[in-house]
Amino acid sequence: xxxxxxxxxxEVRIDTDGPVIMIGEKINPTGRKxxxxxxxxxxxxxVRKLALQQVEAGAHVLDINVGVPxxxxxxxxxxxxxxxxxxxxxxxCLDSGNPxxxxxxxxxxxxxxLVNSVNGEETSLAAVLPIVKDRGAAVVGLTMDDNGIPNDPxxxxxxxxxxxxxxxxxxxxxxxxxxxxxxxxVGADQNAGAVxxxxxxxxxxxxxxxxxxxxxxxxxxxxxxxxxNQAFLALAFAKGASCVITDAxxxxxxxxxxxxxxxxxxxxKRYILHTxxxxxx
Amino acid sequence: xxxxxxxxxxEVRIDTDGPVIMIGEKINPTGRKxxxxxxxxxxxxxVRKLALQQVEAGAHVLDINVGVPxxxxxxxxxxxxxxxxxxxxxxxCLDSGNPxxxxxxxxxxxxxxLVNSVNGEETSLAAVLPIVKDRGAAVVGLTMDDNGIPNDPxxxxxxxxxxxxxxxxxxxxxxxxxxxxxxxxVGADQNAGAVxxxxxxxxxxxxxxxxxxxxxxxxxxxxxxxxxNQAFLALAFAKGASCVITDAxxxxxxxxxxxxxxxxxxxxKRYILHTxxxxxx
Numbered sequence: 001x002x003x004x005x006x007x008x009x010x011e012v013r014i015d016t017d018g019p020v021i022m023i024g025e026k027i028n029p030t031g032r033k034x035x036x037x038x039x040x041x042x043x044x045x046x047v048r049k050l051a052l053q054q055v056e057a058g059a060h061v062l063d064i065n066v067g068v069p070x071x072x073x074x075x076x077x078x079x080x081x082x083x084x085x086x087x088x089x090x091x092x093c094l095d096s097g098n099p100x101x102x103x104x105x106x107x108x109x110x111x112x113x114l115v116n117s118v119n120g121e122e123t124s125l126a127a128v129l130p131i132v133k134d135r136g137a138a139v140v141g142l143t144m145d146d147n148g149i150p151n152d153p154x155x156x157x158x159x160x161x162x163x164x165x166x167x168x169x170x171x172x173x174x175x176x177x178x179x180x181x182x183x184x185x186v187g188a189d190q191n192a193g194a195v196x197x198x199x200x201x202x203x204x205x206x207x208x209x210x211x212x213x214x215x216x217x218x219x220x221x222x223x224x225x226x227x228x229n230q231a232f233l234a235l236a237f238a239k240g241a242s243c244v245i246t247d248a249x250x251x252x253x254x255x256x257x258x259x260x261x262x263x264x265x266x267x268x269k270r271y272i273l274h275t276x277x278x279x280x281x
Numbered sequence: 282x283x284x285x286x287x288x289x290x291x292e293v294r295i296d297t298d299g300p301v302i303m304i305g306e307k308i309n310p311t312g313r314k315x316x317x318x319x320x321x322x323x324x325x326x327x328v329r330k331l332a333l334q335q336v337e338a339g340a341h342v343l344d345i346n347v348g349v350p351x352x353x354x355x356x357x358x359x360x361x362x363x364x365x366x367x368x369x370x371x372x373x374c375l376d377s378g379n380p381x382x383x384x385x386x387x388x389x390x391x392x393x394x395l396v397n398s399v400n401g402e403e404t405s406l407a408a409v410l411p412i413v414k415d416r417g418a419a420v421v422g423l424t425m426d427d428n429g430i431p432n433d434p435x436x437x438x439x440x441x442x443x444x445x446x447x448x449x450x451x452x453x454x455x456x457x458x459x460x461x462x463x464x465x466x467v468g469a470d471q472n473a474g475a476v477x478x479x480x481x482x483x484x485x486x487x488x489x490x491x492x493x494x495x496x497x498x499x500x501x502x503x504x505x506x507x508x509x510n511q512a513f514l515a516l517a518f519a520k521g522a523s524c525v526i527t528d529a530x531x532x533x534x535x536x537x538x539x540x541x542x543x544x545x546x547x548x549x550k551r552y553i554l555h556t557x558x559x560x561x562x
Contacts, residue, residue, distance in 0.1 A: 186541055186549060193542030197519070218542070222549060223556035224534060230508075231538040234515030238478070253505060257512040260467055261474030261499070268467060268503060275504035 001175050003138050003210045003243075005061060005091035006111030012060050012091050014178060014210045014243045019259040019270070021061060022252060023093050023114075023212075023245040024054025027084070028065035036068045039076065044083050051084045058252035058274060062088060063116060063245055064105075065095035073101035078108045085110050093140075093245075099127040106135040114138045116245075117180065118167075120145030120159035125166050132167075138176040139167070140212055143199065149182055151191070153198040156181055160203050178243055179203050180212040185220040186228070193218055193232060197239050204240035212243040215251065230254045237262065253278070282456050284419050284491045284524075286342060286372035287392030293341050293372050295459060295491045295524045300545040301536050302342060304374050304395075304493075304526040305335025308365070309346035317349045320357060325364050332365045339533035339555060343369060344397060344526055345386075346376035354382035359389045366391050374421075374526075380408040387416040395419045397526075398461065399448075401426030401440040406447050413448075419457040420448070421493055424480065430463055432472070434479040437462060441484050459524055460484050461493040466501040467509070474499055474513060478520050485521035493524040496532065511535045518543065534559070 003014040014021045027050055029036035038046040051062055064084060066076040073096055081092060085108075093114040094105045102115055113135075118128040119142040132139040141163035143149070143156035150156055160179045167177050181199040184192040196218075200211050213236050219228035233244060233251060237258045244255065256271040265271055284295040295302045308331050310317035319327040332343055345365060347357045354377055362373060366389075374395040375386045383396055394416075399409040400423040413420045422444035424430070424437035431437055441460045448458050462480040465473040477499075481492050494517050500509035514525060514532060518539045525536065537552040546552055 190541075190546070190548055191544045194544035197543070223553060224538075224561055227511075227534045228538045228542070228552075230511055231515045231535055232542050234512045235519045235539065235542055238516045238519030253508045254512055257505075257509045258516065260471075261509070261513050261516055262478070263472045263475035266471055268471065271509075272504060280505055 001208055001210060003175050003178055004112065005114050005138060007085065007089055007091045008110035010089045010091065016204070016208060016210055016240070016242050018242065019264040020237060020241075020255050021243045022059045022248050022255060023061040023063050023243065024051075024057075024059030024248050025063050025214075025216075025245045026050045026054055026247060027063060027080070028095065029068050030065070039066055039068050039080070040071060042079075044080070047080060047083060048087050051088050054248050055088050055090055057248035057278070058256070059090065059248040061091050061093050061114065063093040063095045067096065073098045074104045077101045077105040081105045081109050097124070099131060102128065103131050106131065106137060112137060114140060114178070116140040117142050118163060119143075120162050122146065125163070129167055129170055129172060132176075133170050133172050138178065139172070140178050140180050141167070142180050143182050149184065151189070151195060153195055153202055156195075156199040157202045157206060160207065164207060164209065174207065174209050178210045178212045179207070180214065181241075183214060183218045183232075185222075186218055187221040193235070197235055200236055200239040200241050210243055211241045212245060213241045215244050215246040226250065234258050282489055282491060284456050284459055285393065286395055286419060288366065288370055288372045289391035291370045291372065297485070297489060297491055297521070297523050299523065300540040300551070301518060301522075302524045303340045303529050303533060303536060304342040304344050304524065305332075305338070305340030305529045306344050306495075306497075306526045307331045307335055307528060308344060308361070309376065310349050311346070320347055320349050320361070321352060323360075325361070328361060328364060329368050332369050335529050336369050336371055338529035338559070339537070340371065340529040342372050342374050342395065344374040344376050348377065354379045355385045358382045358386040362386045362390050378405070380412060383409065384412050387412065387418060393418060395421060395459070397421040398423050399444060400424075401443050403427065406444070410448055410451055410453060413457075414451050414453050419459065420453070421459050421461050422448070423461050424463050430465065432470070432476060434476055434483050437476075437480040438483045438487060441488065445488060445490065455488065455490050459491045459493045460488070461495065464495060464499045464513075466503075467499055468502040474516070478516055481517055481520040481522050491524055492522045493526065494522045496525050496527040507531065515539050
């Protein structure tokens with residue numbers, strides 16, 4: 001199954017059987033003071049720099065999150081979307097839980113963006129899905145609902161089913177819904193990784209849709225986070241994830257190695273080119 | 282299913298659903314001139330040092346291969362087995378295709394060692410399986426036969442079935458056969474990784490036995506081999522491999538991260554302890 005995203009000039013296909021699509025995650029002020037300050041100051045040079053770094057490192061799509069306390073997302077998101085779209089050619093992923101901000105951002109985003117995210121809560125389904133449908137966008141569906149994030153793969157699967165059903169009911173086809181099975185930190189819950197990996201397997205088997213992964217939470221608070229993040233990505237791709245929101249600067253090498261090992265990179269061309277552009281010291 | 286290995290004092294269980302068992306691979310002179318020379322000179326200090334390094338890094342079992350051209354393995358293997366067994370507490374894996382050497386090595390190895398390996402060739406089955414049975418050892422079965430290594434997961438599965446059947450016929454139970462699905466280099470054949478991963482899945486589903494992996498061939502000739510090896514291990518564990526012949530010094534961190542993410546390391550204790558003992562600079 002293919003989820004097609006577009007910028008003004010380029011098209012990206014997230015394919016359940018294709019190479020992994022990397023969504024660059026760095027334009028997100030959560031826990032990044034420097035970016036939060038830059039957004040407050042409208043210092044867009046720094047934002048532009050982060051965007052270009054991710055694309056240079058191999059990101060196929062850029063995530064844009066401007067959630068800074070005290071700032072009006074509905075004003076800031078469209079500004080940053082316009083700015084980033086004028087500097088990169090890749091499709092954008094508008095990352096907000098605020099329907100007004102999403103509407104304003106989608107109005108100025110070129111092509112066919114991805115909306116990050118809707119979830120299984122009634123208020124989220126009711127507010128976000130119609131906006132996605134009206135704009136002809138695609139959407140990330142998080143497997144959580146009014147009761148939180150279940151610690152049980154079958155329950156996360158059921159929420160994925162609910163999101164797909166509600167999307168279908170208003171005319172959003174399954175290929176325009178990318179399910180994010182969510183991952184908590186394994187430092188706080190020793191089953192956190194295994195629950196997510198099992199959910200990926202179940203969602204892939206049951207619905208055959210594209211599956212997204214946020215790849216850095218899992219290692220929070222643990223030593224040598226990079227090794228854990230690398231391992232988790234590979235485990236998730238083996239189970240069927242096809243898309244990942246991550247720092248391409250740090251993890252593109254691992255992601256491209258997985259594509260090569262899963263026979264999704266003929267002659268290892270993409271992997272080899274990446275190591276030439278970004279040699280290890 | 283559990284494959285039990287023993288030294289004089291310790292027991293290791295390779296469990297299809299348990300943490301990954303690491304077989305330290307460094308005592309193997311293939312491509313290692315310094316070790317080849319040390320074996321020729323009977324400079325066993327160097328051998329001892331390699332053995333201790335692997336155990337210190339986390340190896341649960343030690344592979345011993347003394348195949349140096351011009352040296353009589355049937356004399357050298359038992360000497361090295363005795364030496365290593367007197368310095369480490371872990372079970373041993375006797376790595377030779379030479380039945381006389383295996384017999385001589387098994388005669389002096391303590392506990393219940395692993396024999397590496399038998400394969401689907403008639404001469405190998407006929408020569409190696411009786412030795413394994415007589416000694417009450419366990420054995421690694423390689424998925425290759427008189428026609429070489431098939432490029433087709435179904436054919437490798439069939440060879441695994443043949444080895445298990447022939448073993449059973451002389452009284453070696455399936456839990457004492459660890460299937461090695463073999464991996465060629467992805468630099469020479471772009472499907473090499475995918476074929477092995479698919480074979481792991483099939484063998485696990487069909488026979489439920491333990492599966493071993495040799496983890497460094499896959500990256501031969503490619504840039505940044507470490508990233509590829511890390512990715513390949515994680516992909517293979519996700520598919521069901523439970524045992525790996527590898528350099529524990531380089532890859533124990535990744536292997537323990539996978540165990541933690543697959544919920545096989547309660548509270549991440551083993552992973553955290555490893556990072557304390559071997560901090561990254």
